[in-house]
Amino acid sequence: MAAEPTSGRTDAAAARPADPESARRAVAAVWRIESARIVATLTRAVGDFALAEDLAQDALAEALAQWPSTGVPANPGAWLTTVAKRRAIDGWRRRERYDERLAAIAHDLEAEQSDAAGTPPWDPDRIDDDVLRLVFVSCHPVLSREARVALTLRVVGGLTSEEIARAFLVPTATVQQRIVRAKKALGAANVPFEVPDRAEFPERLGAVLGVLYLIFNEGHAASSGAEWMRPELSREAIRLGRQLAELVPQEPEVHGLVALMELTAARFPARLDRNGDPVMLTEQDRRRWDRGRIARGRAALARADALGRGRGAYALQAAIAECHDVAASVEDTDWEQITLLYEALGRLAPSPVVELNRAVAVSMADGPEAGLRIVDELAASGALANYHLLPSVRAELLERLGRTDEARAEFARAARLTANERERAVLLARAATGRGTSRSAPHQGSRAPE
Template sequence: MEAEGDVRAAVDAVWRFESARLIGALVRILGDVGAAEEAAQEAAVAALAQWPATGIPANPAAWLMTIAKRRVMDGFRRAARQDGASAALARDLEGSLAADPADAVDHVEDDVLRLMFICCHPALTTEAQTTLTLKLVAGLSTREIARAFLGSEARIAQRIVRAKRTLTEVDAVIEEPGGAERAERLTAVLGVVYLLFNEGYSATEGAEWMRPPLCDEALRLGRILTALVPDDAEVHGLSALMELQASRLAARAGPEGRPVLLDDQDRARWDAGRIRRGLAALAEAERLAGEAPGPYALQAEIAACHARAATPEETDWPRIAALYEQLARRTGSPVVELNRAVALGRAFGPEAGLALADQLVEHPALSGYHLVPSVRGDLLERVGRREEAAAEFARAARLAGNASEREFLLERSRAASVEG
C-alpha cells in the first residue's frame, strides 16, 4: 500500500517530466491534440486510483503509456464496427502492448519535437503558443499557468480550448513541416521559449520583479531542445543565453524584492554551475555556427562577458558594444540599439550612449517602452543633468507595468532630484 500523498507526488513528477513524450506519441497515433491529451490525463487519473493499492510501478512512465494506449485501443475497437481503419489501428496498438511493458514508452524524440512544432503553429497567437507549450510540453496545469501569468484559470482554459480548436481546423497534427518551413517553426519554438524565460526574468506586470519558476520551465524546455536538435547552433545559443542570464537571478533582487542593478549585485551569489553550463553551451553554439553566429549566440556572448567579469570594472564593455552592433545588423531591432546605447555609455562615456539613445526616443516601435526613458535617465544622471534624469525616471515609472520596477524607478527619480 502506498500513501495517497506519495502517489500524488509520484504522478505529478512523472507527468511533469514525461507528459510531452506521452502526449506526443499519442498525437502521432490519434492525429488530434485534444484527444491525445485526454487519453494521457485519463491514464494519470487511473494511476491516482490504482497505485495506492498496487504500489508505484518500477517504470511509472511506461505504465502511463500502456494505460493510455489501452484507452485509445478501446476507443478504436468501439469505432471498428463502422470503420475498418479504426480496427486496423486497434490491432496495431494491441500488438505493441503485447511486448514488454517497458517498451510502451515510445522513445522517439521526434514525437516531442513534433509536439513543440504543433504548439507553435503559425495559426496560433503568441499568447496561445506560449500557453499551449506550457500545458502540453512543460506539463503545467491550467492553474499553474494562470498563476504564472497572473490571469484567471477560466481565461487560460478558454485560451487552451480555442488553440486546440484552431489546430484542428488547420489540420496541424497531420502536417510534417520540412525544409525551410521546419526551420521557421523551430525559430518560432525558440522564440516562445525565450519569451517565457524573459517573462520570468523581468515580469511585465504584477508586484514581483521576477518569476523564477517561469525561468526554470524555460531552461528545462531549452535543455529538451538541445537533446532533440543537437546540431542546431541557435538551439545551443538560446540554452547558453538562458543559463547565463539565470545565473544572476538570486542577486537581481534585494530582501524586499526590489531590483538590484548589475553593478550593485553581489557576484558571489551568481550561480557558478549555471555559468559553467552556459559557457559550455555557448562553445557548442560557436562551434556549430562558425563565422556566422545567430542572434541567440550573440546575446549569449554578451551575457558571457558579464559572467567572466569578477568585478564590474573588469567588464569588457567595448566588446559588448561591438557585439550589440553586430546583433543590431542581424536583427534590425531598436531594442538592441537601446542596449547598444547602454554599452556605448559604459565603454566610451555617457555622452556616446546618450547620442544614440536620443535618436531612439521617437522610434515608433519603442513608443510607450519604459526602458527608453529609463536608459536616458541613467545616462543623463551620469553626465550631471540630474533634473532631466529625474524627469526621465519619473516618466519611465509611469510607463512601467511591474510594481516593483515602478517603485524602483520612482526612487531613482527622487534620488536624482535630491542630488540635483
C-alpha cells in the same frame, strides 16, 4: 513489462500501496517529466492531437484513482500510455470504428505486453521524433502567441493550467480557454503531426525558439504584478531548451538560446535584495552568481560555435551575457567587445530595443554623452514611446552627466510606464531622491533591465 491498470496486473515487486497524497505527487512528477513523450506517442497512435491530450488527462485521472491502492507501477509513464490507448480503443469500439488505427494500436499493446519483465516500452533516455513533432505542433503559426505559450507549457512542459495561470497572473479559466481554443484551431487547420519539411524548418524552428525566449524573459523580468522575477518560468524555459537541443543537436541557434538562458539565469541569485526589490547588474554581488550555470552556458555557446555556421541572434546575445559573467567587476567588463556584439546583433536582427542596449554599452565604453546621443535619437523616432526602459536608461545617463532634475523627471516617466509593481517602486524612489542603489546596464532579451 509495463504495469497495467486494474483490468490487467501490476509489478508487485515495484508497486506498493501509496497514500492519496503520495500518489498525487507521483502522478504530478511523472506528468512533468514524461508528458511530452506520452502525448506525442498518443498523437502518433490516434492521429489527433486534441484527442491525444484528452486521453492523457483521462489516464491521469485513472492513476489518481488506482495508485493509492495498487501502488505506483514500475514504469508509470508506460502505464499512463497504456491506459490512454485502451481508452482510445474503447471509444472506437463504441463508435464502431474498427479500422487500421485500431489494428495498429492493438499491435502496439501486444508488443508492450510481450516485453521481458521490467523492460519499459521505451528507453527513457532515447529521444525520438515524436517529441520534436509535438514541439512543432504546440508552436504552430496558426496559433496566437499566448496560445503557443500555454500549449507548450501544458503539453511539452507538463505544467497544469493552474501553474501556468499563476505564473502569468491570469485566471485559470483564461488559460484553459486558450488551450481549448488552441486545440480547436489545430484541428480546424488540420495541422499534421510531423516535423516540417526542410524548407520550412528554419522559420518554424524560429517560432519554437521565440516561444521559449518569451517564457524565459517573462520569468527574468515579469511584465506585471507584484514580483519582479518569476524564476520558475525561466527554469522551465531552460529545461525545454535543453530538451530541444538534444532533439536537434545540429541547430546552432538552439544551443545559442540555451547558452543565453543559462548565462543570464546564472545572475538570478544576486538580482533581488532581501526585500525582493531589483538589484541591477552594476550593484550585484558577483560572488553569488551560479558558476555551474555559467559553465553550462559557455559550453552551450561553444557547441553552437563548433557547428561552424556563424552566430545567430541568440548566440550573439549569449556572447554578450558571457562578457558580463566572466568579468570580475563592472570596471573589468569588456565594454568595447559588448558594443561590437550589439552592433553585429543590430545588423542581424535590427530593432529599437537592440539599439537602446547598444546605447548603454556605448555609454560605458565611451562615456554617457555618447550613449545619450543614441538614446535621444531613439526618443525622437517614437519607436519606443511606451517602453519604460527608454526613459529609465535616459535618466541614468542624465544622472551620470549631473543633470539631476531632468533625470528625476525621466525616472518618474519610466515609473508611469511600467506595469511591474516592484520596478515602479524603485523608479519612484529614484525620481524622489535623484539617487538610487542600482544602475541600469546593457541587457539581453526583449525587456530585461540588465
